[in-house]
Amino acid sequence: MVAIATDRLTKIFDDGTVAVDEVSLAVQPGQFLVLLGPTGCGKSTILRLLAGLEEPTSGHVLIDGRVADDWSTQRRQVAMVFQDYALYPHLTVAQNIAFPLRMGQAPAVQERIREVAAELGIAEHLHRPPTTLSGGQRQRVAMARAIVRDPKAFLLDEPLSNIDAGLRAELRADVTALARRRSVTTVYVTHDQTEALTMADQLAVLRRGRLQQIGPPAEVYGDPANVFVAAFLGNPRTSLLQGAVYAEPGRIVLDLGAQVLELPADDPRLAGLAEHHTERVTVALRADALSPAASVTGADVPGGTGASATDQPQVVLRGTVRTVENLGHEALVWVDTGSLPSAPAQTRLDLPDPDTHLAELLAEEPPSGHQIRQAIARIIPHHRRPDPPPTARTEYGFYPVYEPEPQETAAGGDVVVRVPAPGLPRPGQTLVLAVAVDRLLLFDRSGERIRLG
Structure with missing residues (x-):
């Protein structure tokens, strides 16, 4: 487990767009933080900054209290799951899961693949190509590929947005249980308030790159700091x-x-x-x-x-x-x-x-x-x-x-x-x-x- 934090993190793109504006967050070891906000508020950019896929314009990313701005993605030991499953169609499910390990034929690796697949309920599909799976099954394969390396943190970018509504609640519970069972520090991005309120230990609400409020879900919902938070959290809309x-x-x-x-x-x-x-x-x-x-x-x-x-x-x-x-x-x-x-x-x-x-x-x-x-x-x-x-x-x-x-x-x-x-x-x-x-x-x-x- 690791602690992840940002200190006045800012990202300004070349065209002048301010995607992230002095955001300071702190995720404790094993904690499940959800970044919530409308499309274009900077949620995914923060995730990419945490993963090392983007360089901050100013501010810092800290891992276990150490500035990690110049660390490679491998050194950060985080696993990222994207909205798009990003599976290789010419590989089997087992080969997709094994891909990050670079040596999918070793006996120990094969055992690890079966263990992770069983944990996510896809053990019977290891021989199949991803194109024959349902959306929910593909997302489970993407999750398995992320956790097979036993990362210190999960970064999840709207992983359930492409799933049918009927499966979303089931996968929502599975993702939360998986993170807590493994005690993995998790940062989860979503625009769905139901996901945010039911999954989070800590909820951070963003608007236009700026942090509006952060705290336990019940506190953010019941005691909104400003009118945007009050309006965004409420079903039907406030x-x-x-x-x-x-x-x-x-x-x-x-x-x-x-x-x-x-x-x-x-x-x-x-x-x-x-x-x-x-x-x-x-x-x-x-x-x-x-x-x-x-x-x-x-x-x-x-x-x-x-x-x-x-x-x-x-x-x-x-x-x-x-x-x-x-x-x-x-x-x-x-x-x-x-x-x-x-x-x-x-x-x-x-x-x-x-x-x-x-x-x-x-x-x-x-x-x-x-x-x-x-x-x-x-x-x-x-x-x-x-x-x-x-x-x-x-x-x-x-x-x-x-x-x-x-x-x-x-x-x-x-x-x-x-x-x-x-x-x-x-x-x-x-x-x-x-x-x-x-x-x-x-x-x-x-x-x-x-x-x-």
Whole structure:
């Protein structure tokens, strides 16, 4: 086992692209670290820097506390598994596994191959060519080839992305069990939050080459440092709404424009909100922070709390059901509360992240005769927002009027809630949603967390 670390690791490519931007990580011996983030955030580049396949522009890679920047891949004693299986089609499974050993015919090597193949459940396929195997079996062969040298660390670059969904959960468990059984230090790259949350000892979230947050999966999920982490971790995706804080004597509210969230003023966790009076915020609501309370008319919602219109939870949202996605044991219900989603500039979710609306990326006057640009202009209405934006009166103050961004869900709602089956709500039904205060996430205009007590 080895400890792997990076110290302000930076990689800038020749074209000026900053792939990795001063990332500092520490992986303890035997620990399973998952690098999570959207495509293009620098995850695979970090892995290649750890393996010695790329040279850092600045910063350092450390192995067992020693700077390893000029070490060869062989000296680092790491095994890397790529998204592409990279198997030799003209060799058998046994020969592919033996390839790193350079001497596949020695009796000791043959025994080692059989041992590794049995561990990964592919012993009966050793004589077959890889082209006759399923995707899951090929990935197991790639894993076997990586571990046959008994490396000190595993570097896994989205190894399950090409696997059918039905096999992914099985292989996910197998990879985790293999790493822990061998007590091998592992760095695993993925864009799949389910893989990240279920496999990791430590979870590092990246965006545009920069480390956003690192910690145990439960901590990163439950206590996100910024709005990007909160939005990226959440299935279905976290609902991000525009709002403002108003703190009055004996009363604290979150104004969402169409309605307000009345927060319990005597709750000690909310005492710090008073200093954010009148500030614009992003309100993040995960599906597990909401639960159906009742219809406005007081009729019980199946699977809900059964609260009536006069006996509702203190913190509630009202909305109209737009879409019900039945998953069998439960449903995802999209509810339109009349709120507006936060703009991409606040959510940090877009890649790339333009400062302007997509329509405004077109030329001011599309050149005549340019068919592609004219086609885009027809598809995307070319409009300009007035500057400064107009204001509108709401219950608690004046707000800029925002045009809805094209990021709204296709389901037509601005929040989503999980509802257990049977007896699901119907589109058009009005629901009251109870909001769990301890799961309410607030972020300031820069996207940083406003922490409750």
